[in-house]
Amino acid sequence: MSNVRLGVIGLGNMGTMTANYLLKGEIEGAELAAVCEMYPDRLKWAAGHFPSSVTGFDSIEAMLTSGSIDAVYIATPHFDHPAIAIRAFECGLHVLTEKPAGVYTKQVRQMNEAAARAGTVFGIMYNARTQPLYRKLRELVISGELGAIRRTNWIVTNWYRPQSYYDSGTWRGTWAGEGGGVLINQAPHQLDLWQWTIDMMPRRIRASCYFGKNRDIEVEDEVIAFAEYENGATGQLITSTGESPGTNRYEVVGDRGKLVIEDGNMTFWRLRVPESEFNRTSTDLFRQPECWKCDIPLPKQGKDGHLLTTQNFADAIRTGTPLIAPGEEGIKGLMLSNAMHLSTWTDRWVDLPIDEDLYLSHLEERMRTSRFKRSKDGAE
Missing domain, CATH: 3.30.360.10 (Dihydrodipicolinate Reductase; domain 2)
Known part of the structure; x- marks a missing residue:
């Protein structure tokens, strides 16, 4: 397949770092296609920082249903990881989430079940x-x-x-x-x-x-x-x-x-x-x-472990490379x-x-x- 179009949800420290190295082309076979940020000031910063080819969204739902991305990287507060991931799976998207997978296992189990139904690639940022x-x-x-x-x-x-x-x-x-x-x-x-x-x-x-x-x-x-x-x-x-x-x-x-x-x-x-x-x-x-x-x-x-894990995620989508950290293992x-x-x-x-x-x-x-x-x- 062509480059994986990745959307970054959450432009805090980790989300911004990931968006930047995607923009620099440091992940082979992946590109930054969109960012999503709920805070207006941060989204305004993104509009001035990223090129026009990167679409900015203030709504997660709008990004997930836009058709402009193939996968998401979730870098929001960890309470929100499962709900966002589940909706992304429902939209047929691949998901890479920051750790921890969630706050309590019941919600993470539901996320794992949604991943199994979707059949898309699900990774977690256990870069260690x-x-x-x-x-x-x-x-x-x-x-x-x-x-x-x-x-x-x-x-x-x-x-x-x-x-x-x-x-x-x-x-x-x-x-x-x-x-x-x-x-x-x-x-x-x-x-x-x-x-x-x-x-x-x-x-x-x-x-x-x-x-x-x-x-x-x-x-x-x-x-x-x-x-x-x-x-x-x-x-x-x-x-x-x-x-x-x-x-x-x-x-x-x-x-x-x-x-x-x-x-x-x-x-x-x-x-x-x-x-x-x-x-x-x-x-x-x-x-x-x-x-x-x-x-x-x-x-x-x-390379830095964060980059290696993101590269592995892109490779899993494009060529079926086994994941270093399958998202389902986040529950452990x-x-x-x-x-x-x-x-x-x-x-x-x-x-x-x-x-x-x-x-x-x-x-x-x-x-x-x-x-x-x-x-x-x-x-x-």
């Missing part, structure tokens, strides 16, 4: 999946090089945000404005990678979310979560926006050793024989398996964050998949009492 570190980790796990997974531990507290960040918009740090805190706004990439790199979802989660612990906000700014898997493995995730200096260290322990990602490097502490075999055969009371420290060589990443990371919220609210373990109606009832109660008030169009 393009990073060589995490691709190599997934490769080593899936190939069996690490053996059966026993434990994961991810400390990701380098999401520091001062109070001025939350004060910069009345919607920030509120249930009605964002639907969550660090789990929804900062850490969706880690939640996706946590399950993607080991190719497993937990069977249940127990979490402690601390709401407004270090900042004047309604939502969580610190989380400690514990996960259990069907194979007996365990996992822990710790994340925060209030620590400085922060840490980003990811450990995956298997029967054949331990992989550690930190400071942009990967180290494989590889056992000469699997621990299970050593345990079964060793007669020495204190000896451990022989262990080799291996620094894993990694290829350099060429969201299931983890919803489970952590629900575990805290109910003070108990939460089985996965979660009770979606129960989660939504808890969320809606918090939205009703939120200091941010949403109108029908999502504005204050």
Whole structure:
């Protein structure tokens, strides 16, 4: 087919960046055909910034039904992602959405069902999946090089945000404005990678979310979560926006050793024989398996991950290239964050998949009492 005509919905930071690199021709086989922005001042800016070949719309419905685009990139507030995507699928359009896929799994499940009915390409901007570190980790796990997974531990507290960040918009740090805190706004990439790199979802989660612990906000700014898997493995995730200096260290322990990602490097502490075999055969009371420290060589990443993911989306439309991040998988990371919220609210373990109606009832109660008030169009 000819170039994919892409329409960008939402001209905030991500939408503007995407529109600009499309305009510069940095995505082979795709072109910027239209932009949509609800704020008049921003749409006026777009009219002066983009050439006349790029149509500006102040109505999402008008853009989706215009016939001037083949696909959309959704860069609106995440509450709105599912509804826009569902309507785009109904119009026969391909969809690439920013993360997270939505705020709660019930609405994202409906989006996935609409994608299946449409049969068009559906991608999500999990651009962290393009990073060589995490691709190599997934490769080593899936190939069996690490053996059966026993434990994961991810400390990701380098999401520091001062109070001025939350004060910069009345919607920030509120249930009605964002639907969550660090789990929804900062850490969706880690939640996706946590399950993607080991190719497993937990069977249940127990979490402690601390709401407004270090900042004047309604939502969580610190989380400690514990996960259990069907194979007996365990996992822990710790994340925060209030620590400085922060840490980003990811450990995956298997029967054949331990992989550690930190400071942009990967180290494989590889056992000469699997621990299970050593345990079964060793007669020495204190000896451990022989262990080799291996620094894993990694290829350099060429283009920025955002560009690579957009290029992959265009290639999937034009040539059927498999997606790096299928949109349907956006529900997995969201299931983890919803489970952590629900575990805290109910003070108990939460089985996965979660009770979606129960989660939504808890969320809606918090939205009703939120200091941010949403109108029908999502504005204050």
